[in-house]
Amino acid sequence: MPENDDTTPPLTRDALTQAALRVLERDGLDGLSMRKVAAEVGVKAASLYWHVRNKQELLDLLTDAVMASAEPPPREGGWREQFHAYCWRYRRLLLDKRDAAKIVSGRLSPGPHLLGLMEDQLDRLRAAGFSDADAAMATYLLGAFVQGFVLQEQSPISAAEVLGTSRRDIADAAGDRFRALPADTFPNLVALADDLTEPDMDTRFEFCVQRVLDGLATLLPAEQR
Amino acid sequence: MPENDDTTPPLTRDALTQAALRVLERDGLDGLSMRKVAAEVGVKAASLYWHVRNKQELLDLLTDAVMASAEPPPREGGWREQFHAYCWRYRRLLLDKRDAAKIVSGRLSPGPHLLGLMEDQLDRLRAAGFSDADAAMATYLLGAFVQGFVLQEQSPISAAEVLGTSRRDIADAAGDRFRALPADTFPNLVALADDLTEPDMDTRFEFCVQRVLDGLATLLPAEQR
DNA sequence: ACCTGAACACCGTTCAAGT
DNA sequence: ACCTGAACACCGTTCAAGT
Numbered sequence: 091m092p093e094n095d096d097t098t099p100p101l102t103r104d105a106l107t108q109a110a111l112r113v114l115e116r117d118g119l120d121g122l123s124m125r126k127v128a129a130e131v132g133v134k135a136a137s138l139y140w141h142v143r144n145k146q147e148l149l150d151l152l153t154d155a156v157m158a159s160a161e162p163p164p165r166e167g168g169w170r171e172q173f174h175a176y177c178w179r180y181r182r183l184l185l186d187k188r189d190a191a192k193i194v195s196g197r198l199s200p201g202p203h204l205l206g207l208m209e210d211q212l213d214r215l216r217a218a219g220f221s222d223a224d225a226a227m228a229t230y231l232l233g234a235f236v237q238g239f240v241l242q243e244q245s246p247i248s249a250a251e252v253l254g255t256s257r258r259d260i261a262d263a264a265g266d267r268f269r270a271l272p273a274d275t276f277p278n279l280v281a282l283a284d285d286l287t288e289p290d291m292d293t294r295f296e297f298c299v300q301r302v303l304d305g306l307a308t309l310l311p312a313e314q315r
Numbered sequence: 316m317p318e319n320d321d322t323t324p325p326l327t328r329d330a331l332t333q334a335a336l337r338v339l340e341r342d343g344l345d346g347l348s349m350r351k352v353a354a355e356v357g358v359k360a361a362s363l364y365w366h367v368r369n370k371q372e373l374l375d376l377l378t379d380a381v382m383a384s385a386e387p388p389p390r391e392g393g394w395r396e397q398f399h400a401y402c403w404r405y406r407r408l409l410l411d412k413r414d415a416a417k418i419v420s421g422r423l424s425p426g427p428h429l430l431g432l433m434e435d436q437l438d439r440l441r442a443a444g445f446s447d448a449d450a451a452m453a454t455y456l457l458g459a460f461v462q463g464f465v466l467q468e469q470s471p472i473s474a475a476e477v478l479g480t481s482r483r484d485i486a487d488a489a490g491d492r493f494r495a496l497p498a499d500t501f502p503n504l505v506a507l508a509d510d511l512t513e514p515d516m517d518t519r520f521e522f523c524v525q526r527v528l529d530g531l532a533t534l535l536p537a538e539q540r
Numbered sequence: 541a542c543c544t545g546a547a548c549a550c551c552g553t554t555c556a557a558g559t
Numbered sequence: 560a561c562c563t564g565a566a567c568a569c570c571g572t573t574c575a576a577g578t
Contacts, residue, residue: 195420198467198470226511234460238462242455245420267425279434286451300530302526
């Protein structure tokens, strides 16, 4: 009888990470405590410190776990197409896992999965004709930009959204607030109230991605753009 | 004797915000507790809830206080020059106040000072020839990008930097780590180790700003760029 | 109108002690 | 090698009670 039924398997760092991911999905980053993660794996809080130096390190593991589900887009078409897809996939990834943007943005942990993604991006950028220095900077820019965007996107509009209010309603309310401003001191906010509160984040993101890609394109000789 | 010496002046929301700013500078965002802010103004923690709904609201006030010290650049030269300056000033602002990027990024609180900045930016963008929709999007892009960048910039490199280690040493160590990777699976990371660990954040930022401005420029007819 | 005491339900982390 | 009990020094927030 090789399998012993009544002893739980030894707690691994990986099991810990998976448990933390579940707690995160359930209670969000604010509700993610060492005590809850411990309970999730059926152990007391103090035990976690045998496997992990502190909460920071657990969050580092969590960051890499999030990155693990990233899938590079197919290597077809021009560099522009490929990095367009890269940006969209990265955003999707961050949006799909609760509070992922907040977790990832805080720390620059070069986990193994992130390294793989960087390697892949650099390879494509160099193949597209970017210089070594430009390629290195470009990966940085793309990462910072998408993270910054999603962070804004996910942040509750000043404690209002927390309630059941829909995105649409909030946008409308924001628009009303802009329109209600004194038109002599804020003429542009009043005039552009609709444009400023465009609630379709996909449209907004597409606009921003195109700008960044345009900016990178100027680094290449005209015929390679 | 119009001034009464032994009674402290009534506690205002503004005094509270200033106290919070001091605690923030001293102990960082992690060390910013309601109890410490209360102590800073010479009052008990429970008293704060008379002036402020909760900690979130105090953080909203803090966000606006940070924005209050933003100064729009002179209205000279082309739009590109002006927004180049805008980006650099915004980054400076976030770097100068401890953990400012973390505070600002979490929330989308449209405090009065942020409104003023938006109004000013929109005015310049429209004057430069951007369409209403493009101008609205551009302010969003610039904000998200700079915040994303500084957030990366300020984040400790995975719990290492917390110690006295210098930026230069960390970059060197990171470079060594890249070079130590297996060259057959990570050829690009190995080859670009130096470029990837360029520690001069000013250079990095300048590169990124130029890309974003280039991207926005493509929205204008060629003669207005 | 503004502040306090006291309590509630939590935190992260350490460390001697158990098995 | 791995886990626990118990403690330490904290949290945010509420609420009856004070002035």
